[in-house]
Amino acid sequence: MTNKRDALFGRLRYLYMGTSDVQKDVDYYTKVLGARKIWDIFSFGTRVAALRLGEGPLLLLADHRPAPSCILIFQVDDLQAVSKELRQKGWKPEGERFEIPEGPCYRFNDPSGNPLALLQITRPNVLGITIGKTE
Secondary structure, eight states: OOOTTTOSOOOEEEEEEEOSOHHHHHHIIIIISOOEEEEEEEETTEEEEEEEOSSSSEEEEETTSOSSOEEEEEEESOHHHHHHHHHTTTOOOSSSOEEETTEEEEEEEOTTOOEEEEEEOSOTTTTSSOOSTTO
């Protein structure tokens, strides 16, 4: 997916958006904007719905994130190696490494405070689907 000569980050996988009402937003994106719901889960007191609105990353609507907010989640091949290289350049994650259904992540902010995250896919079919070009 990534090549050392190209970039540390792979593709932009998700736009992780906060919502005040998941169902209301899912209805808007699907019924008004024509998005396709890929999955919708409720786990550990949190509801997250994945929507395909167009080409590019999936939209994840999450009720545990404040609205409005959006975290850009980039896929990496090796989270440990990438985070080690970034730390050598002064990068600091926001808190400890954490897990989402597909694998481990680090969240961080750019100098202006914009939230981003890195994700290594270690459980690609954990939700019973394959997310990609042929979903």
